[in-house]
Amino acid sequence: MTSLATSFGIVPIALSPGSAGGTRQSLGIAMVGGLAFPGLLTHFVVPAEYAVFSKATPNSAA
Numbered sequence: 001m002t003s004l005a006t007s008f009g010i011v012p013i014a015l016s017p018g019s020a021g022g023t024r025q026s027l028g029i030a031m032v033g034g035l036a037f038p039g040l041l042t043h044f045v046v047p048a049e050y051a052v053f054s055k056a057t058p059n060s061a062a
Helices: 002-014 021-056
Strands: none
Touching: 002 021
C-alpha cells in the first residue's frame, strides 16, 4: 500500500513538462518502474512459486 501511494505521488513528476522536465521525467519514470515491478513480482510470482513448491513437498502429518 505504501508503494502504491508513493507511485501515485511520483506520477506527476514522471509526466511533468517544462524546462527541467527531461531530467525529472526520466527520474520519475525510473522510480515508478522501480516500485511497480517488485510489487507485481510480490503479488503474482511469489504466490505462483509458493503453489508450485508446496505441491512438490509432501505434507507431514502431525
